[in-house]
Amino acid sequence: MFRSVDDVTARLAETGYLASPAVATTVFLAARLGKPLLVEGPAGVGKTELAKAVAAITDARLIRLQCYEGVDESRALYEWNHAKQLLRITAGRDETWDQTRTDIFSEEFLLPRPLLAAIRGDDAKVLLIDEMDKADVEVEGLLLEVLSDFQVTVPELGTVTATRHPFVVLTSNASRELSEALRRRCLFLHIDFPDEELERRIVALKVPGLDEVLTASLVRVVGALRAMDLRKAPSVAETVDWARTLLALGADRLDEEVVRASLGVVLKHQEDVRAAAAKLDLDAV
Amino acid sequence: MSTPAHSTAATVPDRVTSLVRALRTHGIRIGTGESVDAARAVAVLGLADRDQLREGLAAALLHDRGQRAVFDPVFDLYFPRRVGAPGGDGPGDGARFEEKDFDRDGLRDRLAEALAASDRAAMAALAAEAVDGLGGYGSAPGSDGFSAQQTLERLRPQTLLARVRAALRAGGGESESGAFTDRVEADEIRRRIEDFRELVRAEARRRVAERRGTDEIARRMVVRTADRADFLYAGRSQLAELRRAVHPLARKLATRLAARRRRAARGHIDLRRTLRGSLSTGGVPMRPVLRRRRPARPELVLLCDVSGSVAGFANFTMLLVQALHDQFSRVRVFAFVNRVDEVTELIARGAADPEGLGGRITTEAAVTGWHGSSDYGGALTEFVERHAAALTSRSSVFVLGDARTNQMDPGLAALRRIARMARRTYWLNPEPRSQWDTGDSVAGAYGQIVPMYECRDARQLSALVGRLLPV
Known part of the structure; x- marks a missing residue:
């Protein structure tokens, strides 16, 4: 899949995802060792983007399972198409029970959900299990078989084993502690806020029109905001938003007025805005 | 293999x-x-x-x-970055500079340059040089070693702030003077200096490990993650880190409480009504009747010792409970040293400035009388007298403190009354269990009236809060 870590970095960069060494190394390892990748980190640092980028550079199909409270087997794994089964039963009146039974529990009547879809078929796939922490604990149990052996057991059909392992990415915002059993089946990657240089490159890539010096000072101010004790530290997405705002405002340098006017783009809580304004010596916002 | x-x-x-x-x-x-x-x-x-x-x-x-x-x-x-002394080959080359031979000012100059350029590789090299030149102590094999503390004391990187700043102003073409980013510059440099200190510590560990054996140093090395740091001994930076952890922790606890609430809402059989219903089927309980839950959110009363020794623990817990306040119909917080005062308002307002919370409580609330040492008996008695209205049959009380009474009357009767009036009462003690009942601690006596739990670090606290908080 990949030749080396540098290969990963280069190819991810081609799709517009600038990976830190930690990200590139872990993606490379996950591909080589064939293990799922558990990605944690603050909101807006590109956890979901990573899965999309990997799918793009490996020409794989992206299959996404969005987790939420109450997601269950029939949403995650598979479901029998009851309506179609009923139609089939009424259509074949003269058949014996045995014939009907073997027929209605065949692949034709199976609705594959993301997990099953990811391990069936021969094409390359990236399975993204998004916001795992939102799902109930029971779903984790469901995942264990899929993640360690890449197989799914359907009682009526038997066990479906993947002929080609999908590249699995799980993301979590850590609003719930994931179980130890799940964690130890995965490689763990914590994506943190990027360092100054990387963030500068990201902004330059996403907002190409912005002046280089302005970008640099913007990234430095965001770095300073992150070091403060705020309720919600600004993430990369917010830095990029801020850069776009400055571009739209036509600002050519960062000064008090511009910052005061646009601080709301980076900080999402009023108390944060107030604390940051005090720290940065802005007059009352 | x-x-x-x-x-x-x-x-x-x-x-x-x-x-x-x-x-x-x-x-x-x-x-x-x-x-x-x-x-x-x-x-x-x-x-x-x-x-x-x-x-x-x-x-x-x-x-x-x-x-x-x-x-x-x-x-x-x-997996050390290199082996042995910088420039030397292999561990244990005995050549040791005396401090006077060492060009400390030259090193400081180069360090200022590296800090200004934010050049990590150069900083690492300088850290190695500094530890080698300034950090060595002892001369006999076995008792000698390298000390990060000593290196940093002699090098004093924190005093370079002004110079680095001047270098940035002079050299950096991008930072025109008066630019907005000047306001964040000092903090940036401070962070770089802190990085350098960490590099020095790592380097000193590595050099010592070469002499004494890696396994031993790795085992003895003190690394404490913030959630394991003892409340009683946590330093400033650890307390700050803990405060930052309050909101994520509260979110986690809120999900846990919600899960417990969901579980508690189903599956309890109402025996009386089931048996009553079974009369119509000849005494056979055909239809189990489940207990209905009243969707009342419980009330929480926090009674915190905020005297010097346990203030860190109390403040952290107060902030945590405040962050969880939407889980309860009412949260009231009382602080005491030897007098009790309600501080609920102070904490609600204090969310924006958690660092100054402790200071504001001691200055704005009447928590001390004539002297400044804690008096549990007096405080508990005063609480029962003045604030008994805060306790109802729906309230859970958490008493926070080390139960050290300074040889004064423990006021057991008052605690007994609190326990009787409230639905549940717990005591969280930040001292290790082995120190309970030593000296002036009356943990045992209090522990017989209300259940007392050891709560030494954030990890224990979150486990206890998740388990004990009413749903």
């Missing part, structure tokens, strides 16, 4: 297993499966790029972010 021709190849599995062993002694749970993964990661990545190796091993061995604080220094010991 071992290939004697390649000395490094033979030692790699050993080094990985020693690394794993060292991590385990620091409380990280690593199974055999992960060790195997780590070895495979090393095989795939090779040893050429140290940063890749570090990230690869971390990915294979660790399970959450907090463990990184333990992993990084241990990794530095087992």
